[in-house]
Amino acid sequence: MTKTQVGFEHNLEEKASELIENGFCVLKDMLDPDILKLTREVSMEAVAALSSEQLEATRTPGTLINSNKHPGLADLVGNPKALAALEAMGFGGSKFWKAVIISKPGPSPRLYWHQDCMWWDDPRAYSDYSPMIFLMYYLDDTTRNNGCLRLIPGTHRKWHSLHGTGTAHTPDINRGDDMNDPRFADYPDEVDVPIKAGDLVIGDARLFHATHANLTHENRTVITIWFHPLFEDLAEETQSWIHHAFHKDHSGWPVEALDKVQPVIPDYRGTVEPPEFNRQPDKGRLGQKE
């Protein structure tokens, strides 16, 4: 693969290696300014509709607004530049579950360390090609001061003490009832990922990630999009769950919005029922962190 093959400034072969080895990579300048503007408008409207009780319930992550009622996100989800990059990186055939509008109020505390993989029963969970990845588009420039992303490279494939500390997104950790929980601590192997608005972080859902606190008085917003690369190569159970979850959430989107995400709509036609998902890896099947 060459730099010019798909019209990108990035060497996508290198980016694919970073994603596989470290669990993430950053692609610069991936968003058309019109789509960025539209996404900001959609997000601001969605955030403004939340009550103070809703904001309090998710004090540490920030808002967790499902894309189901926000078809205005379709251009972002179907962004052809990102889909072409994934294809060229060997993560093509990606299918979409949902997007989440995450606006961290200014000020608000740090987000706890967590990994989001729900497919630890799928054989792909112990391979180079994760069953689940995130595309994070930040709508604001981020720094340590306004709550940029933090990651622990390698934890998508190796056991870390954080694996034993609890499941993501339970009500107590989302409220931040105990800020002394080890999931709010600093770790020596963590890295900051400050971003420019319009850049794209592609990450492995198995990777431990968190954020700094937002110390400013401005909201800091990211749209997290959950994709399932090489969908048809996943276990049928996994395909079935993703298919049903996508359609349950997005069947109410207007046809014009569905058209924009058409290439990433899951289309499982088998008869396997959606299974229970599993968010916890098998320690014996993960490598050990050196």
Ligand SMILES: O=C(O)CCC(=O)C(=O)O
């Ligand atoms: O708010 C952020 O920067 C990170 C969001 C996140 O952790 C997630 O979507 O799982």
